[in-house]
Amino acid sequence: MSEPRRATPVEDLNLVKLSKIYGGLAAVDDLTLTIPGGSFFALLGPSGCGKTTTLRMVAGLENPTSGQMFVGAQEITDLKAYKRPVNTVFQSYALFPHLDIFENVAFGLRRRGVKDVTGPVERMLELVELTSMARRKPGQLSGGQQQRVAVARALINEPDVLLLDEPLGALDLKLRRQMQIELKRIQVEVGTTFVHVTHDQEEAMTMADTIAVMNQGRIEQLGAPTQIYENPATAFVANFLGQCNLVPGQITGGDGDNAVLSANGFNFSVPRSRIHAAGSSAILGVRPEKITMYWADEPLPAGHNRLEGTVTDVSFTGVSTQYLVKVPWGQELVVFEQNLSLEELSRRGEHVQIGWAPGHTFALDGAEDITAGMGSHVVGA
Amino acid sequence: MTIAAAVGPARRRARIAYLLLLPGVAWLAIFFIIPLISLFFTSLQVSTGSSGKYKAGFNWRNYVEALSEYWEFFLRALIYAGIATVLALVIAYPLAYFIALKAGRWRALMLVLVVAPFFASFLLRTYAWKTILADDAVITQTLNALHLLPDGRILNTSIAVIAGLTYNFLPFMILPLYAALDKIDPRLIEAGSDLYASPFTTFRKVTWPLSMPGVVAGTLLTFIPAAGDYINAELLGSTKDKMIGNAIQTNFIEFRDYPMASALSFILMASILIIVTVYIRRAGTEELV
Numbered sequence: 001m002s003e004p005r006r007a008t009p010v011e012d013l014n015l016v017k018l019s020k021i022y023g024g025l026a027a028v029d030d031l032t033l034t035i036p037g038g039s040f041f042a043l044l045g046p047s048g049c050g051k052t053t054t055l056r057m058v059a060g061l062e063n064p065t066s067g068q069m070f071v072g073a074q075e076i077t078d079l080k081a082y083k084r085p086v087n088t089v090f091q092s093y094a095l096f097p098h099l100d101i102f103e104n105v106a107f108g109l110r111r112r113g114v115k116d117v118t119g120p121v122e123r124m125l126e127l128v129e130l131t132s133m134a135r136r137k138p139g140q141l142s143g144g145q146q147q148r149v150a151v152a153r154a155l156i157n158e159p160d161v162l163l164l165d166e167p168l169g170a171l172d173l174k175l176r177r178q179m180q181i182e183l184k185r186i187q188v189e190v191g192t193t194f195v196h197v198t199h200d201q202e203e204a205m206t207m208a209d210t211i212a213v214m215n216q217g218r219i220e221q222l223g224a225p226t227q228i229y230e231n232p233a234t235a236f237v238a239n240f241l242g243q244c245n246l247v248p249g250q251i252t253g254g255d256g257d258n259a260v261l262s263a264n265g266f267n268f269s270v271p272r273s274r275i276h277a278a279g280s281s282a283i284l285g286v287r288p289e290k291i292t293m294y295w296a297d298e299p300l301p302a303g304h305n306r307l308e309g310t311v312t313d314v315s316f317t318g319v320s321t322q323y324l325v326k327v328p329w330g331q332e333l334v335v336f337e338q339n340l341s342l343e344e345l346s347r348r349g350e351h352v353q354i355g356w357a358p359g360h361t362f363a364l365d366g367a368e369d370i371t372a373g374m375g376s377h378v379v380g381a
Numbered sequence: 382m383t384i385a386a387a388v389g390p391a392r393r394r395a396r397i398a399y400l401l402l403l404p405g406v407a408w409l410a411i412f413f414i415i416p417l418i419s420l421f422f423t424s425l426q427v428s429t430g431s432s433g434k435y436k437a438g439f440n441w442r443n444y445v446e447a448l449s450e451y452w453e454f455f456l457r458a459l460i461y462a463g464i465a466t467v468l469a470l471v472i473a474y475p476l477a478y479f480i481a482l483k484a485g486r487w488r489a490l491m492l493v494l495v496v497a498p499f500f501a502s503f504l505l506r507t508y509a510w511k512t513i514l515a516d517d518a519v520i521t522q523t524l525n526a527l528h529l530l531p532d533g534r535i536l537n538t539s540i541a542v543i544a545g546l547t548y549n550f551l552p553f554m555i556l557p558l559y560a561a562l563d564k565i566d567p568r569l570i571e572a573g574s575d576l577y578a579s580p581f582t583t584f585r586k587v588t589w590p591l592s593m594p595g596v597v598a599g600t601l602l603t604f605i606p607a608a609g610d611y612i613n614a615e616l617l618g619s620t621k622d623k624m625i626g627n628a629i630q631t632n633f634i635e636f637r638d639y640p641m642a643s644a645l646s647f648i649l650m651a652s653i654l655i656i657v658t659v660y661i662r663r664a665g666t667e668e669l670v
Contacts, residue, residue, distance in 0.1 A: 061571050081574040082583075088575045094568040098590045107586075108576040153576070 010037035010193055011072030011085075011160045013058065018067035020053050020217075027053040029217035031067070035210075037160070040187050040194045042208035044201060046240070046373075050217040051197045055163050058195065059088045071160045082111075087154035088163045092170060093146045095138035101125070101149050102134040108157040124156045127186060144175045151183065155190060164196040168203060180206050201241045205229065213237050215373070229287075231362050233276045238285055238364065239373035245291075245333045246370040247284040251277065251363065258358055264329035268305045274362040281366025288334040290360035293323065293346060294353040304355040309333070311350045325354055424643035433637035440640065447644040451628045455652065458624040461539065461614075462607035465546035469554040469603050470596065472547070477558035477595070478588075482567065495555050507545055507616050514541050514617065537619040545613035553602035561595025562588075597664045605653055625649050 013035040020028040028050040035041045043051040056062035058069060060081030068077045076084050087108070095104050105124055106117040114120070125131045128148035138146055147167060154162055167183070168176045184207050187194045198204050204211050205225040212222045213236070221228050221237045232238035235246060249263025251270075258269040261284050268284055275282065286305075300306050312332055313324035316339075323335040323346065335354055346352055427438035448455075480491045498506060514520065514535040524530050535541050565588060573583030611626030625645060632642035 059571075059575055061575070080579075081571075082577050082579055086575075088572070090568050090572060090575075092566070092568060094566065094572040096569060096572070096587060107573075107578075111577040111582060111586075157576070 010191060011074075012037045012070075013161050013193060013195065014070040015054070015058070016068040016070070018054070018057065018069065019065045020050070020057060020062065021065040026050075026217045028057070028064075031217070031219065033212065033219065033222075035161070035193060035195060037072075037193050038191050039209045040184065040196065040207055042196045042198060042204035042211045043214055044198055044204040044211050044240075045214035046199055049214040051199075051214045052165060054214075055088075055165055055195065055197045058161065059086055059163050060084050061088075085160040086163060087157050087159040087161075088165060089147075089150045089154050089167045091165045091167070093138075093150040095146055095149055095153070097138055100135050100137055101130060101141070104138065104149055105153045105156055107153060112157070120156055124152045127155075127189065128152045143171050144179060147171065147179060148182070151186060155186070155192065159192060161193045161195055164194060166198055167196070168198075168200075176203070183207060205241070213240060215240075230360075231274050232285070233364070234372070235283065235364055235368040235370050236373035238362075239371070243288050243334055245284075245286050245288065246364070247331065248366065248370065249282060249284050250366075251275070251280045251282050259363075261361075261363055266307065266328075268361060269303070269358040270361045270363045271359055274359075277363050277365040279366065283364040283366060283368055283370060285362045285364055286356055286360055288322070289320070289336040291333070291335045291354050291356045293325070293335055293337055294355060296351045296353060298353065300353065300355040301357075304357055305361060306353060306355045307333075308351070308353050311346050311348055311352055314346065314348060325352060327354075420643045420646060423639050424647050426640040426643075428640070433639075435640055443640045443644040444648065447641055447648055451625065451645060454623060454625040454628045455648065457539075457622070458608050458626065458649070459652070459656070461543050461546060461622075461624060462604050462610075464543050465550065465607050466554075466600050466604040468543070468547045469551050470600060473551060473554040473558055473599065474592075474596075477555050477562055480555075481559050481562035481565075492559070495552050495559075498552065503549060504612060507549065507612050510541070510545050510548065511536060511616055514544070536617060537622075539618065539622045541617035542614050542622050542624070545617045546607045546610060549610075549613065550603040550607050553606070554599040557598035557602060558592065558595040561592045561598075565591050593664060597661065600660075601657060605657070608653055609649060 015031055015033045015035075018028055018031040018033075019026060031050075031054060043054060045051045053062060057064050058076075060076070060079060060083075064077065068075060070076065071085055074085075076086070096107065099107070102121055102125070105121045109117045109120060121134075122131065125134055128151060130145060130148055130152070133141060133145060133149075138149065141149065147170075150167070151164075164183075168179050171179060180203060183194075183196075187207075196204070196208060208225060210222065211225055211228055213220045213228060215236050221233045228237055229241050232241065232244070238244040238246065247263045249261050249268075252260050252262045252267070254260045254269070254272070257271055257273070259272050259275060261268045261270050261282055263284050270284070277283075294300060296308070307325075307327050309325040309327040311323055312326045313322075315322045318339075320336045320338050323337065324332040325335055326332050333354065422437065423435075424443055425439045425441065426435035426443075427440045429436055476495075480488055480495075484491050512518065516534050516536060521530070521535050524535070525533060532538050535544075569587055569591070570583055573587045574580070578586060608624075609626050611624060611630050614622055614624045614627050615630075629642050629645045629649070632638045632645065
């Protein structure tokens, strides 16, 4: 396809000390953030974390209490919404019900006085594969099709930044997976900066180049999906991006690249580059799928962190089996095992060993609340 | 379950539906269709020479006379009702918009205030306007001091009649407009501004077309009763401002010329029907939802 990759270079979006106060409460709290031009950026967090407010401020639908916003060198803080080089894909699509699909997509171009809208609209409908629907009204389309119209209606204006407000929230799981891939394809094709707001950690990790995890109006951690998933800096991030085993302890020493973290009388080695604790008080962290289960008499690979325990629960989920293993100090650790073994699954009450590579271990600051971010994420949604 | 057994309950349900329709149909038949037929035959009756006494016949001349004698009354009725409808729309739209989209917790109170005039009788409220628009009332005095009144007065002029019509039918305009505007998703207005439409353009391209069902309903509910009204012209207008409703009333009550009054009623009904049909057709092409 020749078009519609944009001709002009994509500008960065810069938010500087942006705050929004509602009735004394900061919905967005002194947020400073650079979103590189052309990236697929996700603002991820539970509802009420300030991600939608941030998006609406960038769109111009909400005025910041303080702070500044820039697209490239141009300040947009006080620019009216209809003058910003920014377009939005609304949560419920907000398609104009009285206009057909063609006119919905042409709306922005017509407002800017573009004479011949037919060519661009047709190319845009082709991009979202809705050419045959041009003369239908939005009410006659399925949720997924309406979603694509909403994307086309925003993208046709070649905005510097495309804002997506929980764009897939109204779709069922299967369609959502399909649209995630579709949106990613469109983003790569047009090269515009996408800022995607979502509470779904899987969606954010599937689509985004960079994720900013937001909590209580602030950014908890920012980075590539693998980076924030594998090496979370806070308990909130560790728990919000999937499940995590956290055990409070102390950093007691170490050698070279690895430190030793003692918890409940056991020693674990943690790479120094994965320690986020300020002092010696620290929380050991390891994700369930990094842990391998061994029979009680099986030898473990050298240098691996090791524990003994008793299986207290087994749940088979198809691709994997989730075990709860009660370790000597009484805590139940979560272990995911891929169903590769031809042998029988471990049973409840069975005595096992668990182990994992030090490189998969991380350490959080001891002052963190190990339950932060739990229950606020959507498992498998 | 056999087929016969399955059909049984379905039949019974259909019968219940018809039974439920019965009171409405009976009401329409007794109080609308039968009087309408009766009115039609009355409009064709032949004079017997003595006042108030007519015999059955097919005197189509009644219609010719009705039109030639009273065409000005028809015209005035349609013009006054038309102006009152436009004025009511201009007054009601911003009010309905405010109540639907901006009033917040005051919305319920404001709706009550819109409906409140209905607690006083139509006649009484129109009498009140006699006082409000009287020659020595503040409004008239003020406008006269500014030399804004061509006749030097408001009462007993067409202005008073139109003002009365506008006032009396205003709630019928506000309520359907409110209902239509209240249904509009505020995100559509945000989407308008997101897509480079200024507030005015957003109104013109999004809010207004989406409120069309309310505009159509409101204008019909205002125009139709206003065109047939006679109380406003009777109480607030002079003899030169009489509308077709006054002509029907005079013919019926004073002249006891029932065929003429019936013919006038039929012509009024027919003309309103034509105007409304044309209007709905035109409004209907405006990409209604």
